Amino acid sequence: MMSRLFRLCLLVWLAVIWWPQPTTAQGTLYSLFTNGPSVKRLNIVVLAEGYTTNQAGLFLYDATNAVNNLLAQPPYQEYKMYFNAYAIFVASTESGSDHPISGTFKNTYFNSSFDSYGIPQLLTIPPNNYNGSYSQGQGRVDMLLAALMPEFDLVLMVVNDPEYGGSGSDSGSAIAVTSVNLFASEIVAHETGHALGGLADEYDYGPPAGHVWTEKPNATAVTNHPLVKWNAWILGSTPLPTPESSENAALVGLFQGAQYVASGWYRPKLDCKMKSFFTGFCEVCSEQLVKSIYARLRPIESFTPATTNLTLHNTQAVTFSVATLQPLTHSLGVQWFTNNVAVTGATNPTFNLTPMSLANGSHTVKGTVNDATVLVRNDPSGLLWQTNIWNLTISLNDLALVSARYLNPDRFRFTVTGNAPAGFVIQVSTNLLNWTALSTNTLSGGSYDFTNSNLSNFTRRYYRTVSPP
């Protein structure tokens, strides 16, 4: 029985993770993993190039590896839950890719080719020097994305060829085209630095013709410590500019050489993924990537009550809640406020408000969420913060019987004061158990004068008001 149940669960799980979703005439969308709605996650899409119809399974394996390798790298590792990953399989007639220098040509869907522009390891799709047609390469990428995953954020192409090669590109929707080679994940991760974080290249050679040097999150021409944009990461004891030596390798400072030139521009660290392969993103680049993630995704996923203008008429407690994004190893901080005053201890995602704790009138309840990650020290735009505000009108019934007096002959009079927006009923009893309604009224100017006549038959009477009637 257990075995049968296990097999059923396994079948469901496999089907869920790899079941093909929408299909166009050419391509099929697969979900590699989803952590939430595509509008509230960064959506990575991996495209198949050079895989034949029978190699769909191989492609899904390679695509999963490509995504896992990327998201295993800090700072993405901590924010893996902020991503969804999809794969678009499109069959090629032949497997592999063109190698024009050696005379090898393959009939593939996106017409990819090594040896682009005479560089053996430069792997590109058209338009390139072999085929200038947008519609036979990049155009096919764009068509598939529009049809199958319009909400894409990062697009990679995996080429089914073991030869070392790839390319990153700032034009077109695909940020990287890579073979199934060890280097693939390195190129992909570096390119996400450009695409997500707007980070500059930190290597100090090969200035491109016509390059315009501008300040970037990880490249500066400023050497005055207080004005350096990453000064929050620089220790007071760090020499600026920072000498390029192995003893300074762990420091954040000002290392000369960035944006393709060896002098005049500075980078934050001796080495970083924006400078060379097989190293991690430095502190400054990691900070920028985290902020870039939050520039696209807000920390609060949803909140209740869904309406932010509330009127409360009764004393029943109201529950406010925020659902937040969830990093891997830490939780986002929550603080609740009433009328802009922090409520002591109210730091859970839910907050119960007793309306009687506030006076009748207008109030605010505010839920503030922030990511206090150690990866970010400088967030002047407050990207890691989000606040949701509810405007409350509290209008509780608050009645009192005052100015009671006996009036001759046989009359008793009192005044009802307070707040009863829905009106009230005056009830009477002789034993405090059985109550009889005498009259239903509304307050005028906050009070109502009531006179009870013909009381000669009673030795004792009790009065009360009930609201709403």
Next chain:
Amino acid sequence: MTTKRALRTSMTTAVLLAALWWPTAVARGQTNDGPKILFLHLKIHPDKTLQLLSSIKRPGELKPPANTDTTEGIHYELRDAEGKSLWHAAIADPERRTLEHADNSPARKMKQLHVAMSEPEFMVRVPARTNAVEVEFYRFTATTTNQPLKKVRLGMVPLPLK
């Protein structure tokens, strides 16, 4: 026994169908009534004019564009009838393709190649907003060295598209 098996098969099928439907619906979060994305397929001609080649509207919602405070590349801006900007994003200049790659040295150093593209075609996405009347395309260029960058209009796509 046959009835039991049929029941089990039906239940298995139901569980599978539910499981398969759920991630698709949740993950994509797309309905016909919700927000839409307008894909614009464009071409830059040698005289620097811009031509809309095709367009398609698809369900979905774009995330806020980041890194728009740049003077690089081509900017595109969605505007309403009063000229108010509804959306602003930028892409790398399609006329100048940058390809980054690793070299063949043992150190695998990163290198860049810049390729001038003639009459490039490209795709951009903008939110399909009912109050939008145009998408304007422009770039910033310096007319002379050391002069402030000037906004130069490339073209405009009127909305809504027929």
